[in-house]
Amino acid sequence: MADTDGTMDERAVTRAGNPGNPHGQFGEQMLERMNRSHADVTNWALDQLEFKAGDRALDIGCGGGATMGRIASRIQAAGGMGHVSGVDISEVSCETSRRNNEGAIRAGQMDVTQASVESLPFPDGAFDVVTTVESFYFWPDPQRSLAEVARVTRPGGHFLLVADVYRRPDLAPEVLQNIERYDLTVLAPDKYERLLRKAGFSAAKAHLKDGTTWIAVEGTR
Template identity: 35%
Template sequence: MSQTSGAVSTARDYYNSEDADSFYSLVWGGEDIHIGLYESGEDAIFDASRRTVAHMASQLEGLASGTQVLDIGSGYGGAARYLAKTYGCHVSALNLAEVENQRARKLNQEQGLADKIEVIDGSFEKLPFPDASFDVVWSQDAILHSGNREAVVAEVSRVLRPGGQFIFTDPMQSDNCPAGVLQPILDRIHLQSLGSPRFYRAAASQHGLKELGFEELTR
């Protein structure tokens, strides 16, 4: 595994832990570990999480059997399996937690998708791929765990092909968030900071990415 920031190493330890694996596999539904889109308070976590994946996929142009997708921070690989099943995409699912990756490989095999999904142990701060390798880079609620988010955006830009698309979700702080107000939350989730829309826009622009859309889901 490539050298990573302290924040990424902390996340790796957490997601490799028995407590985290038990929680996400048993309580969260075993397919996804990201935040879901809820239509009512009665929605199951599994269904809401699946809704997020479907909504994101609907925002992308040209998904098809020849599309090469990179999912960074892929967790149990639920999004990769959805993209492979629904659109026939080939997905490289890169994730830092070996425990999650073992479960993802097992699920891929059980669902007959091992030929369409490659699960890779690694960090999104230094992607182990050549330049211009992917049509789509996808990420869900993962980049917050990086201690160098600009490096992640730079790596995404590097591995995207000309005209490629980068779609991601991430818990963020507002552009005008008062200093210190989020510290109790940051302490609880072992982070130094959160990104913001302003930060991601600036990083994307600096590394040659053009914004196509932004959707805020604060309620």
């Protein structure tokens, strides 16, 4: 696991940090790395949505908090005065998100709450936009969790489920091993669309990025 100089390679840090529920020192390191390594897929996915001035947004499985900042910038560019909430099941993720968004939290423009997607601590229709990046893989009961996401999305609002891998026949053996190792939910595009519709979204559309295995599934409430 450790290199000869005592440091750990990235895969070892990820295993020790547990991407499904980050904890401890390796969890923190992994979250900071994911804040950088998920930038491209997240920015591409957020391009699929239209943000408006005053939008109330929620990021589920907010991890190290970078997506919250990216959403806030887009609301700002659309005219500002919105609010971004983050939830995560992991205490370390919540602490890291808070640390990385300290100024916006102090200014009352963001908040972070420790909670699981299965039971979101928000009223019905509380959000115009709900996102989740690289987190759906780990959700315990996908159908029930998505119904809870639909509950907090206002009618006409949007949900975006982002993943850097979806189920297709040509996945590399190491990707398949990872899916098995962490018992990840990785579905084909039409299966995501069906799940979202069944969960209460009136429309669902999977966006795929050419030349990659990225997917952004957009649900309209």
